[in-house]
Amino acid sequence: MKVLVATEKPFAAAAVDGIRQETEAAGNELVLLEKYTEKAQLLEAVKDADALIIRSDKVDAEVLEAAKQLKIVVRAGAGFDNVDLAAATAKKVVVENTPGQNxxxxxxxxxxxxxxxxxxxxxxxxxxxxxxxxxxxxxxxxxxxxxxxxxxxxxxxxxxxxxxxxxxxxxxxxxxxxxxxxxxxxxxxxxxxxxxxxxxxxxxxxxxxxxxxxxxxxxxxxxxxxxxxxxxxxxxxxxxxxxxxxxxxxxxxxxxxxxxxxxxxxTPKKMGAQTQEANINAGIAAAKQITAFFKDGCTKFQVNK
Structure with missing residues (x-):
């Protein structure tokens, strides 16, 4: 399975290392789209992704339509209003968050x-x-x-x-x-x-x-x-x-x-989760949730039931 990490504001290097270790240990492929500047870049990257990890990035109906193989989106953080839940449900895409990590x-x-x-x-x-x-x-x-x-x-x-x-x-x-x-x-x-x-x-x-x-x-x-x-x-x-x-x-x-x-x-921008610890915790939690989803069908943190 291909796991895409799409982050305009990238995870800390330690978080990416942890995500990669978790993903590849489960036999999945990790692809990074960091610091992208145009939505078109995201639309292209999601075309063959089976799973998607995001931060504050927007996943709307257009993104979901482009992601033909997508099965799960995990928002690394508690809030998930940047994901169109109705559109995801219509596409049978599971949406999860990572509560408690930040x-x-x-x-x-x-x-x-x-x-x-x-x-x-x-x-x-x-x-x-x-x-x-x-x-x-x-x-x-x-x-x-x-x-x-x-x-x-x-x-x-x-x-x-x-x-x-x-x-x-x-x-x-x-x-x-x-x-x-x-x-x-x-x-x-x-x-x-x-x-x-x-x-x-x-x-x-x-x-x-x-x-x-x-x-x-x-x-x-x-x-x-x-x-x-x-x-x-x-x-x-x-x-x-x-x-x-x-x-x-x-x-x-x-x-x-x-x-x-x-x-x-x-503050100049949303700062609540902007610590190294929270960044690492949320990213690795997202990767673990994707592993559990593909391995056992676990949807414990699903928000679009």
Whole structure:
């Protein structure tokens, strides 16, 4: 079987070595398409691929149509909204992600941004501390659990809400479970977002919801850009100079947010999983999942069931 690794932003060399070792040990062929600059290059490369490993690369209906032999796509990372799931299902292509492999990297970035925010973005003026503050985690998956773990080390009081995670599971992790996301925003000084971009969540972090936050509140978004109602959040922050917003996903309205001087920060690009460890972990996990798929038909991490 031919396994294609198609990455505009390549994996680290150690990750590629691990992917190659796993792939070839299973008797499969590895082909690399790195730093490609045109979609046509991807369309050509997928023509005879049986499996595809990607990062943030887009796999749409056109790519799937070109990939006549494709049986499985693995997105090395947790999010998979860069893959057209409906088109993949129609082509009988299995789509998987690699949940948990970059969770600690994302969680650590959350706290890097939070410390930066409470210290007034290091502008030389006195800031505040995270110790004793109430942290709300919206969605208690792999990243959310790592955020909770780190928050306890900072001495924060941790709360969480997840529509799909039972309250007793949240409580068993030493975290306070709340009844809904409105309660989470009302209770907490800081809210960290870890929800996927779905029809239910898109634009859901809006004027009314964030407006429930306590004075001096901080919103951190390392989830997806689409979950934020950007015009609503800008309007709220203009009305409430006590609020801050930090994110590793540059908003469409970045210029407008930037006018909120001293209260907004965005990394230049998506940075949550950008560590050597996460890069290696996710790449090798993707290769192992492809090996298991071809060997045993394992689809444990399939997201388009």
């Amino acid at each position: 969770s600690n990297a994302v969680a650590e970035l959350v706290f890097g941004m939070l410390v930066y925010a409470v210290r007034n973005f290091y502008n030389g003026k006195a800031g505040t501390e995270l110790l004793g503050k109430k942290l709300g985690i919206l969605a208690f998956g792999n990243v959310g659990r790592n955020v909770a773990r780190i928050a306890k080390g900072f001495g924060m009081d941790v709360y969480a809400y997840d529509a799909y995670c039972p309250a007793e599971v949240i409580e068993s992790a030493g975290v306070h479970a709340v009844a809904n996301q409105e309660e989470l925003f009302e209770l907490c000084d800081v809210v960290s977002l870890h929800i996927p971009a779905t029809p239910e969540t898109k634009q859901s972090i809006n004027y009314d919801l964030v407006g429930k936050m306590r004075k001096g509140g901080i919103l951190a978004n390392t989830a997806r850009k689409d979950v934020i109602d950007e015009p609503g959040l800008i309007k709220l922050m203009q009305e409430r100079p006590d609020l801050k917003y930090v994110t590793d996903i540059k908003p469409d309205a970045d210029a407008e947010f930037a006018q909120l001087e001293g209260r907004y920060f965005s």
